[in-house]
Amino acid sequence: MGDPFESVLDLEEQHIEEGFEAGRRDGLAAGLQEGRELGLQKGFEIGLEVGHYAGCVRAWRALQRLDPSALPARAERGIAALEGLLAAYPLYDPQARAHAACRTRPQPLRAWPPDQSLQDALEALRARCKAVVATMGATAAFGLAEGASGAGGAAGGGQGRQPVGGSLAF
């Protein structure tokens, strides 16, 4: 027959455990919400920047169709490279690589390493755009000098940035 007062000895630990569990549940809920908001914000910023570059390329190509001599020939290589990078950027399934990795080696959400490749891809886009703009000699016009607002480069004219409308499909 067990000691009826045995549970009293564990009372503190029991309360600690219950508190911990309650905190974990609430934290999970709050964290998920906060994460979702942060994700939306960051996602918008990334989309805005990638969209900006896509818009630039579209404008340059349209310009070329109207007047084939409008852009320096040396810019062609850079613009083509930019198009390649844009097509490869995983806008619609950024977690694709992480998901694939998880399928082969399942691990809890919190153990997922941050995916550096997305950051690298965005940096590569940014750098390639700067190079193309420099090739055209338009660095000043693009407001890429220090003090320009925006994610990685201001839209021309420094006016309010409008997200590029329409499909980004290439």
Added chain:
Amino acid sequence: MSLESFESLELLQTLEGHDERVWCVAWSPDGSTLASCSADKTVRLWAPGPGAPPLAAAGAGAAAAVAPLVCSAVLEDSHTKTIRCAAWSNDGRHLATAGFDGLTAVWERQGGVWESVATLEGHESEVKCVAWSPNDGALATCGRDKSVWLWEHLPGNDFECLDVKPGHGGDVKAVAWHPGGELLASCSYDDSIKIWAPEPGGGGEWECAQTLAGPSGHSSTVWSVAFSPDGRQMASAGDDKTLRVWECRFGNSSDDGGGGGGGGGGSRRPSFRLAAAIGGYHSRSIFSCSWSADGRWLASGDGANCIRVFTRGDEAAAAAAGGGGADGGGCGWVQACAAEAAHESDVNSVAWHPSDATLLASGGDDGRVRLWRLRAAGGGGGGRAVMAED
């Protein structure tokens, strides 16, 4: 500190003229002219006066007399802010300058007058360094915007942006080309040195082939990198008061560092390795390092106003001199001599003459450019023409 000083640094001349701190000194490839650039937004060229024997005259013996240098030209009205770095093209026909105004200017001597023939725009903030590739086919620049830019030098003083390389986590302080050509080193506020090489498979793109960081790397900002003339070694100067000497090893992508050191980068992948960490000599950040023309001497300029000269002695010399620094990782490198109070403030740049292996130039925060002669023990070698201008 070395217990026996086998050599000494003798001050030959002090060149006054700049109104503000001198950031960089650079010798023309033929050794006839010294360029210095400054926060006063000008570049000054220094050469022996008319009628005086030219520097590095043919037939001059080691440690020959150096005629007094005078300011032969002032390049101005191009940069609107500090000029941080000046670099001669390897054919001596052009001078590139990097400025805090974000521009890189290229100058050409036309009929005895230096004219700005090109302006490279692109960096988003201060450009810290500029360097010509060994065949002058390309120009590399780097700056506070954390990027390294590669420019192609086309005929007719035309420059085209080849590539923009992000990757460094902070201000990129300097870039330097490997003497073989197809390799570029950059160093940064992010404590690392990056080695850039063309991407395998052609296409004209460059990639970061190696990053030197972590335990064998510097533990703070790396201010300067310099390749030895034979391309076998690379020195780096750090905020952590150490000079690091790296062995320039190359290997095939499948073979990890199997190849030995060598001149050309070619298509082999770099796998540089730390050969020596020289510590315990400098009491402040080391801002600049330079290899002598014969690869024997490594000079450094630091924030304690000192210029120090190191050499790779043999084991016995290293033991006699008390070892290569406090951490014992000096691996045979010892300090040959030093000029304490070489300038009245930080020494920003040191540069050995391209052919006279014991002639050194320095520039500092005190706005002065100084010339030094490394004297062998006993004061031997050549004439003793001390032409200090004070």
